[in-house]
Amino acid sequence: MLRSLLPALSLVLVLLAIAWLNPRAISYFGFSLMLNLAIPIALATIAQMFVIAGNELDLSIGTFVGFVGCVTATWLKDAPLIGVLILLGSIGVYALLGALIHLRNLPSIVVTLGMSFVWQGLAILVLPKPGGKAPDWLLSLMAFKPPLVPFPIIAALLIAAVVHFGLMRTSYGVILRGSGGNAAALERAGWSLLRTKIALFALTGFFGVLSGMALIGITTSADANIGNGYTLLSIAGVILGGGEFVGGRVSPIGAVLGALTLALAASPLLTFMHIPPDWQVAANGAILIIVLAARVLISRRER
C-alpha cells in the first residue's frame, strides 16, 4: 500500500520543502513558473514508460525529443504539411525499430543507443545552429492561462488520466503490459508479440513527438541539443513513479508524478536551498538516489 503511495509522497515532500524554504512560491504564478518544463518532461517520461512496460529501454528519447523540436521550429512552422509528414514518419521509424528488435532479438539498449546518434545528426541537419521559431498555434497553446489552476498541473492531470485509461483499463492495455510480464504465456494464448512490441515503440514515438512539440512551445525556439538531458530524466521519472525495469510493472500516474517531482527537484528546490548552479546537477543525482533507496527499503518491508 505504502509502496503505491510513494510517488505521491515524494512529490508532497518536495513541495513541503519548497513551501518551507520559500512560501511565496506556492501560488498560481509560482507553480506556472516552477512547473514550466514539467509538461515536456512528463510526456517524455510517458514515452519511456511504454518501452519499459515491454522490458525494453529507449536511450534515444532525449535526442529524439531534440530532433522533433528542430522539426517543429522549422518545417512545422514553414511548411506544416511536410512537418506533419516528417513527424508521422518518425513515429513509423519507432514502430520499425520495435519490429527489428523483436524479429532479430536485438538488445534495445544497443539499437536505441545507435539511434540516439542518428536523431542527433538529423537534428543538426535540420537546424545547424540554434534558432527557428515555434508555430503560433503551439505558442498560444502552451501560454494558455486557465483560471485558478496553472496550466502545467491541468496538463499533467490530463496526460496521466488519458494514459492510465489507455494502458491500465482497456483490454488491449492488458495485453501490452502482459508482454512485459510473461511474454511466453501471452504467445501461448495466441497473441502476437511482434504486434505488441510495435505498438509499444510506436506509442513511445508518439509521446516523444508530443514532448518535443510541447518543449518548443515553451522555449519558442530550438537547438539540436535541447532534449539531451531527457533520456536519463525520463528513465528516472518512470522508476521514481513506481515502475520497474523488467516485468511490465509500470504506472502512468506514478510516471507523471515522478516527472513532476524531478522537474521541481531539478532546479526550483535547489535554487531555494541556495545551492550554486555548479552543484545542482550533482545535488539532483543525490536526491534521486535517496528517493529510490527509500523506495527499495519500503517495498522490501512490505514483502
Place this chain on the structure above:
Amino acid sequence: MPEVRADIVTLDGAEKHFGAANMDIIRLDGAEKHFGAVRALAGVDFHVRAGECVGLVGHNGAGKSTLMHMVAGTLMPDSGRIAVRGGIENNYSVPRALELGIRCVFQELSLCPNLSVAENTRINHASLSGFGWRRKAADLIAAKLDEIFPDHSISADDIAGDLSIGRRQMVEVARAFTVTQDPLELVILDEPTSSLDAHTAGQLLSFVRRFVASGKSCILISHLLGEVLGNADRIVVMRDGKIVASGAANAFDRDRLVTAMGGAEAREKAVAETASRPEAGPLRVRARPARQDDGKELVAHAGEIIGLAGLAGHGQTDLLLAIFAAASRAKAGIEVTAPVALVAGDRQSDGIFPQWSIAQNIGVRSLARLRNGLLISPQREAELAEFWRKKIGIRTPDMNNNIFSLSGGNQQKALFARALGSDAKIVLMDDPMRGVDIGTKLEVYDLVREEARNGRTFLWYTTETEELDNCDHIHVFKNGRIVANLRRDELTEEKIIQSSFGDAA
C-alpha cells in the same frame, strides 16, 4: 456472466451426447519427434475419447511433455498424423487447438505476475474486450474459482505475483476451465497439484471427475501415482519416448505402474531402514518459529532427518530460510552449529543459474575448496561434477552442457549435488521434489538416508505425505507455528491432516 456460461456448457454437452458417443476428441498416429540427435517420441499412437480422463505417467524425459505439446499444438510432429474429432489436421497450431476446444495447463506457471487475476483471464479470451470487460473477466474467473475451490479466498483484483505459488496454480487451473466463445472439450493438466496441498488438490480432482462426467475430457499427468490411479479412467504409461502400457485404470495398481515405468523397488525398504538407525549425535539445530507462542521448538541432531509437514505455505519455508540466515548471522531463538546448504523448491527462480553449465551449477556452493590461488580450478570443478554425476546419476553426455539441457528431475539432482557436495553438515530442503518423477525421487531418498547415516542432518519440508516416511521426526505446521511433533512410528496421514486442519490450541 454466469448464466451465459451455463448456457454454453449445456449446449456443448447436448451436442456431444447427440452426435458423437465414443468419438475421439483427438488422435495421434505414429507421432515422432527428434530434437537434434535425441529421439523424444518414437512413433506414438495416442487418443482421448469424449467423456474420459486419461492418466499419463512416466519418468521425466519419457516423452510425456513432448506428446502433450503436440496435443496442445505448441509442437508439430516430424512425422505422423493428428486428427481432431475424426478430421485430419494438417496445419495444427495453438490457435487451431483453442478453436477446437483443446487447452493445456502447462507445468511451468504461465500467469503474468504483473497483472491481476481478472486481467490474466482476459489474456486467454480475445472476446473479453470492449465496455465492461473488467467486470466480465472478474465474474468469469471468480465463478470458476468458486466452483472448483469453494473456500479459495482469492480476489479477482489480486495481482498474480503477490499470490503464493499454490494460489497461482489454482488461478491457472481455474482459468483453463473458463469458457467464453471458444468451446471447451479437452483440458491437459500437467502436474496440476504439484503446488497444492492435499485439501485443494482433492477439490481439484473431484472437479475433474465432475467435468469428465459431463461429457468432457481430460488428460491428467501426475507423479503422484495415487492421484492417477484414483481419478483416471484409462492410464497410459510412457518410457523412452514410447507407450509401454495402456489400459483401464482399475487394471493397474501402484506396483504395476512403477514396474511399467521402469522405476526402482517400492518404498518398504525406507521404513525398514529408518527403524534401524543408531542413536542421534550432537545437537545441530534448535529453532523456534517467529510466531510460536508456546514452548514447542524444532530440534535436530547430527544424522537425523526432520520432516516439516502441514498445508502448503504455513510457515515451513519461512523457518527454513530463518535457519539458513541464522547460520551466517546470529538470530534470536535459533541455534545453528554447523554450515548449512539449502535445496530450493522453486528451482527455476531460486535454484538454478540459467547461463551456467551443470558443473558450474554444482560447484558454486564449494568455491573455496575448488580454488587454486586466486582462480577457480576448472579441473577440480570437473572432478567434483564428475563424482556427483556418477554418484547421483545425472543423465547427460557432458557436464559442461548448459543446465537447461537437463530434464526437470535431473536439474533437481544437480541442485542436490550442489548441497551434498559442499561442506554443509545441515541440508535444508524446501519441498525440492515438486514435479519430479518417482524414479528420481527414490534415488534421492536413498541418497538422503545414506548421507544421514554419515552424520548429515536434513530438515525436509515436503507437501507429499509419502516422503515423510523417510523422516525420524515430523513437525506439523499451521499458521506459522508448530502444532504437532510426531515420531516416525507415530506418523499417520490422518494425524497430519488432523493437526493441519484442527484448531491450533
